[in-house]
Amino acid sequence: MFTLPESLGRYKIMGINARNRDFIFPNNRRRFYPLVDDKLLTKKLALEAGIQVPELYGVIEFINQAGQVAEIAAPHKEFVIKPCRGSGGEGITVIKDVMGGNFLKASGELVSAGDMQYYITNILGGMYSMSGSSDKAILEYMVRFDPIFNEITYQGVPDIRIIVYKGIPVMAMLRLPTRKSDGKANLHKGGIGVGIRMADGVTMYGVQGSRFVNEHPETLKPLAGRQIPRWPFLLEMASKFYDITKLGYVGVDIVLDKEKGPMVLEANARPGIAIQIANRCGLITRTEKVDAVDIRSFTLRQRVEFALNAYK
Ligand SMILES: Nc1ncnc2c1ncn2[C@@H]1O[C@H](COP(=O)(O)OP(=O)(O)O)[C@@H](O)[C@H]1O
Ligand SMILES: [Mg+2]
Incomplete structure (x- = not known):
């Protein structure tokens, strides 16, 4: 997996130390960690907030x-x-x-x-x-993935990871299971990360391990140019996790079920940094834009609008 030296700071790439020191520590209060570290509790909170989860x-x-x-x-x-x-x-x-x-x-x-x-x-x-x-x-419940992913997944359910900073979705990637990842979409298991354009929810570049990839290794179909359905709604689901958990830096994992629609699998208080490679973009370029405006009075709708408009 990628290790990003701090010297990459000039590209505004968030290294692991910066993530811990400048994002997780000041924005995620320890007492809220259990809300996302315990998947049963996360399920309960999501359901209470009207967010679908696997039964x-x-x-x-x-x-x-x-x-x-x-x-x-x-x-x-x-x-x-x-x-x-x-x-x-x-x-x-x-x-x-x-x-x-x-x-x-x-x-x-x-x-x-x-x-x-x-x-x-x-x-x-x-x-x-x-x-x-x-x-x-x-x-x-085993999620049955939406057929839009038929061409680019292998024996497992893809998920969409969205990073939410202070309630604003700032970066997203589609993660695709491969032969190697054994039914899971996680990158450390061998899944592929594909960057998603925030403005319209269309997929871009892919990365597997330390290699850039343009096609799914098993299906050989192109990864780029695929529209994630109901994109603004997915951003809204992710953004709501800020209200639910009070975590100022959180990664939300969403799956698309072919019959039941979008569901939240879980949320992470320490989301990984490889999402930047899949997007070929540093997270700090995104968080800086959030910090440049006074978002405290933003409604959920305004937070989603901000995400759709701020990142070209
Ligand atoms: N209910 C489910 N149905 C189908 N696949 C699932 C389900 N739950 C998890 N997975 C697969 O496993 C991966 C990791 O699941 P997740 O709940 O996010 O746990 P973790 O905390 O280990 O990342 C998902 O990205 C997905 O590919
Ligand atoms: Mg996960």
Whole structure:
């Protein structure tokens, strides 16, 4: 993954130290972190604010329930299991079918009941969790992605990451699963990041690992020039997370379900900086524009308008 030296400051690229020191520390109060570090809590808050999220099927909290996946998921053929406090796509499994007590992953791999129980035990033990402390396993609706992504995704659901600074969406990228990323769109898992033009929600350049890419490696279709549907609405969903969480620097992950429409997957209080490479643009060029105006009295509508107009 990219490490950006601080000397890139003259390109107004945000390095990891600047992100922590100048953006996260002053804008994200520690007591609000749990609102986004705990995916169950994020789901609850989003629903209260009228934002769609993948439906919760069940939660496994205790080791003696580790064998209950099939039971909880019984009414649903497809579902996703994830650690409540996970990040970076770690420990997420997309299940497409339950067959004779075994679980079929999106990748085509079969997981035995015993292996499933072991995996759940690992989630509960905190193996995938940010703090490493004990965790819960969430079972939820498997998003069926919008067909507009058919040509540029591989065995998984793309998501849209939007960075929201002081309530204003400032940068966005589409993340696409690849063969390597095993059903997840996270860049550290091998997903592709594609920059999105803020003004109209059209995709631009792509990046995978440390390489610029113009085509999806599996489908060989071009990444650029694709219109993200309902763009202003997605910006509004992301912007609302500022009101919900009070976090002044937050990354919001949105998916587009082909029947249910846009849903928020989660939000991040420490969003990654590679989004700048996918956009070939430094984040500081964006945040500076926000800091140059008095946005304190802006309504949600005005914040979205600002995002659509400020970044050409
Ligand atoms: N309910 C779901 N349905 C389908 N894919 C999902 C679902 N939840 C997560 N994923 C896949 O896993 C990726 C990471 O999920 P996310 O909830 O953002 O967790 P993390 O905190 O690990 O990034 C998503 O970008 C998506 O590709
Ligand atoms: Mg995520």
